[in-house]
Amino acid sequence: RIYPLMRVTLTTSDGASVTVSRQLTKHSGFIEKAITDMAVDDNAVPLSAVAVDVDDATLKLVIEWLTEHRDDALPYPEKTDEERRADDIPAWDQAFVQKWDTKEDQQQTLYAVITAADKLDIKGLLDMTCKTLANKINGKTVEEMREILQLECDFTEEELAEIRKENAWCEN
Amino acid sequence: DLESENPDDCLLSIFARLDHNDLDQLSTVSRKMMRLSDISRTKCKLFEASKLLVSQKNHETNFSVDYGSRWFTLNTTVSTIFKMTSIELGSSLRLESPSIYPDTLPISVENINLVSPLLTRFNFDIMTFSSIRMDDNFFEFFKHITSTRTVRMIEFIHCNFDENLSRNDRERYAIKSL
Known part of the structure; x- marks a missing residue:
């Protein structure tokens, strides 16, 4: 049972502290497990701080998303392979991500939130951010994908030619 | 990163x-x-194709795909670089009368190995097999291109079953008489 008024203090990787409601942290498998592992009395207030390997700026974004999605049903529904799609991101989430696009480091912000959602085990946020990145990659050229993923090519020209030959399947 | x-x-x-x-x-x-x-690749999005047509004529198996309002035929004569060549939809792809195919033939293992990786990119609405002799290799191929997919209709036109079909496949596909 979750007590919505109970608050949890989270300490970030860069030393900040943020106190949030259990109503939000219940969506994080990592934080809920940490609280369970503390074996505290349900009425204990405040709880001991939970350390999270996420920086303060990213955690603020995570909390903003959790606040909007605090009433989402749990557990988060598992998706079958057929249900994996990327064109069903809710309007609020789209606006949330669009907001980062005004920043110079939009890519870094998206990666940071994906990483945070993965570490904190927030399935809904991870699902949404993975969809967002999939949409950014979709239909792009190799060079554009390298730029988005920030990766260097580690193939030789001969290897690349061989892979392209194997992948060729349609004559236009 | x-x-x-x-x-x-x-x-x-x-x-x-x-x-x-x-x-x-x-x-x-x-x-x-x-x-x-x-x-x-085992979990990614598939190309939604209208139809797969596998037909046999004059001892040659033809694989054609209706995708995006265009027909593609699979070129199995090029063994080193296997590609699909866009073709116009025309009379050559229309199914002929069964009498023109007096003898069915199985799909060769070589052709199956060539087309299987390519066809697994698609989800077909309709699959049509024409003048094909269904042997164990065919059913392995069939299973490969239909598993985890939603095929609305599968047609078998002038197809028959190989007399050496394994008991396993006969039972699996409820083939009672040969």
Whole structure:
């Protein structure tokens, strides 16, 4: 049972502290497990701080998303392979991500939130951010994908030619 | 970067939402992306094609795909580089009367090995098999291109079953008489 008024203090990787409601942290498998592992009395207030390997700026974004999605049903529904799609991101989430696009480091912000959602085990946020990145990659050229993923090519020209030959399947 | 910060499962979750064309591109980004794109192909988005037509005439098996309002035929005569060549929909693709195919033939293992990886990129609405002799290799091929897919209709026109069909396949497909 979750007590919505109970608050949890989270300490970030860069030393900040943020106190949030259990109503939000219940969506994080990592934080809920940490609280369970503390074996505290349900009425204990405040709880001991939970350390999270996420920086303060990213955690603020995570909390903003959790606040909007605090009433989402749990557990988060598992998706079958057929249900994996990327064109069903809710309007609020789209606006949330669009907001980062005004920043110079939009890519870094998206990666940071994906990483945070993965570490904190927030399935809904991870699902949404993975969809967002999939949409950014979709239909792009190799060079554009390298730029988005920030990766260097580690193939030789001969290897690349061989892979392209194997992948060729349609004559236009 | 994303690659160094995240476990493979996280990246696979992203790549499972791409299609085979995207994975082709991704496979040339880096060695790790090639490995992950190969894994993602079993879960990625499929091309939604209207129809697969597998027919046999004059001892040659023809594989044709109706995709995006265009017909493609699979060129099995080019063994080293296997490609689909766009063709116009015309009389050559119309199913002929069964009497023109007095003898069915099985699909060769060589052809099956050539087309199977390619056809697994698609989800077909309709599959039509014409003048094909269904042997164990055919049913293995059939299972491969239909598994985890939603095929609305499968047609068998002037097809028959190979007399050496295994008991396993006879039972699986409820073939009672040969």
